[in-house]
Amino acid sequence: MTRRLHPAWLVAAVAFVALVGAAGFRATPAVMLHPLHEEFRWPIATISAAVSINLILYGLTAPFAAALMEKFGIRRVVSGALVLVATGSGLTVFMNASWQLILCWGVLVGLGTGSMALAFVATVTGRWFVKRRGLVTGVLTAGGAAGQLVFLPLLATVIEANGWRTASLIVAGSALAVVPLVLWRLRDRPADLGVTAYGAAPDEDPEPAPVTGGAAARALGALRAAARTRAFWLLAGGFAICGATTNGLVGTHFIPAAHDHGMTETTAASLLALVGLFDIAGTIASGWLTDRVDSRVLLGAYYALRGGSLLVLPSLFAESAGPSMLVFIIFYGLDWVATVPPTVALCREYFGASGAVVFGWVFASHQIGAAVAATSAGLIRDQLGTYALAWYVAGGLSIGAAVLSLLLRRTGKVVPMTIEPPKPKVPVGWRLRPAED
Numbered sequence: 001m002t003r004r005l006h007p008a009w010l011v012a013a014v015a016f017v018a019l020v021g022a023a024g025f026r027a028t029p030a031v032m033l034h035p036l037h038e039e040f041r042w043p044i045a046t047i048s049a050a051v052s053i054n055l056i057l058y059g060l061t062a063p064f065a066a067a068l069m070e071k072f073g074i075r076r077v078v079s080g081a082l083v084l085v086a087t088g089s090g091l092t093v094f095m096n097a098s099w100q101l102i103l104c105w106g107v108l109v110g111l112g113t114g115s116m117a118l119a120f121v122a123t124v125t126g127r128w129f130v131k132r133r134g135l136v137t138g139v140l141t142a143g144g145a146a147g148q149l150v151f152l153p154l155l156a157t158v159i160e161a162n163g164w165r166t167a168s169l170i171v172a173g174s175a176l177a178v179v180p181l182v183l184w185r186l187r188d189r190p191a192d193l194g195v196t197a198y199g200a201a202p203d204e205d206p207e208p209a210p211v212t213g214g215a216a217a218r219a220l221g222a223l224r225a226a227a228r229t230r231a232f233w234l235l236a237g238g239f240a241i242c243g244a245t246t247n248g249l250v251g252t253h254f255i256p257a258a259h260d261h262g263m264t265e266t267t268a269a270s271l272l273a274l275v276g277l278f279d280i281a282g283t284i285a286s287g288w289l290t291d292r293v294d295s296r297v298l299l300g301a302y303y304a305l306r307g308g309s310l311l312v313l314p315s316l317f318a319e320s321a322g323p324s325m326l327v328f329i330i331f332y333g334l335d336w337v338a339t340v341p342p343t344v345a346l347c348r349e350y351f352g353a354s355g356a357v358v359f360g361w362v363f364a365s366h367q368i369g370a371a372v373a374a375t376s377a378g379l380i381r382d383q384l385g386t387y388a389l390a391w392y393v394a395g396g397l398s399i400g401a402a403v404l405s406l407l408l409r410r411t412g413k414v415v416p417m418t419i420e421p422p423k424p425k426v427p428v429g430w431r432l433r434p435a436e437d
Helices: 007-027 029-040 044-072 074-094 098-114 118-128 133-162 164-185 215-226 230-260 265-290 295-315 323-335 340-384 388-406
Strands: none
Touching: 007 074, 007 098, 007 118, 007 133, 007 164, 007 230, 029 044, 029 098, 029 133, 029 164, 029 230, 029 265, 044 074, 044 098, 044 118, 044 215, 044 230, 044 340, 074 098, 074 118, 074 164, 118 133, 118 340, 133 164, 133 265, 133 340, 215 340, 230 265, 230 295, 230 340, 230 388, 265 295, 265 323, 265 340, 295 323, 295 340, 295 388, 340 388
């Protein structure tokens, strides 16, 4: 007899494709920064401000998107998000003022990609998996790295040959191309297919019914309850530094910083894509470790190692990528978003059924940190003519994040949450199959 593939794996596969696209779409401004500066003569800080708004909305949208997924379903939210990305990217070809860049790449693309951010990962793994949850979280998170790997070198080459407008249209077309796949294969809950979550025992609690209350009230209520705990602020503080030292600084300014030292943008984009390649391995390994090792210890080690690597980065820039830079790329890449699986696990440990929404707020802090770093690094570059100070500050902050992570208290109990979603009426004769908590 052949063993049938559990539908959870198909859902995870489609989610991976959507996450690959979301990460690639969001990272695109990194290769457009200098072309926009050269064509429109806008200051680097102005263009960085558009990236900052993108990063903030990418994070702030996450908890509301997680709540919307609870109310309207994953499929509808993700499909709408892809259409929003396509609209924002496509409209950029008509812009002639910096506020239009902020509207298109900052607001529209930020909202769209934020709806497919890491809270989406927490929602999918929380609903569809009991066993292998940490590993699947790592694989889906690695989709972000794969997005960089696929899009950045391609778009850098397209921009060099055909200009940034062609690249914007490629992003728009790619986003629309994913919509049919999402509508075809992505499912909201195991009960929709008459199955339980992967690895769920038959006697486990039934899967929670869809939320009928307002998504905004659900998201804000989860924040109010979580904000009364020490764990939330330690997680949010560490993750804010995580965002500042990845998306905000390296993701946005590595290419222009390398260009300042004579390296071509195509070469720098390829190095950044290589970070994504090694991040795939690092994040999957982190997910595997999260199922086996205390997440607090993992976070402390990840942040400390990242801090050390950023402190040496300024001395590695040159016209070509030497062996030392390649060592940095490999080391830093393995650590890029390895922090996500243990952070998701800790949110679930401390906040239980509200873990996905609370993680959305923790992820919002990640993007606020990224936005501050993106703008601050642009200002440092404009004022000092070099990014060196930005790298040193980021290294010190990463070591501070390691300390915050190790201050988290070990507990086997879920922190009580005062918010409870309203319970819908289930028609007579309906029965929800067993699933996870």
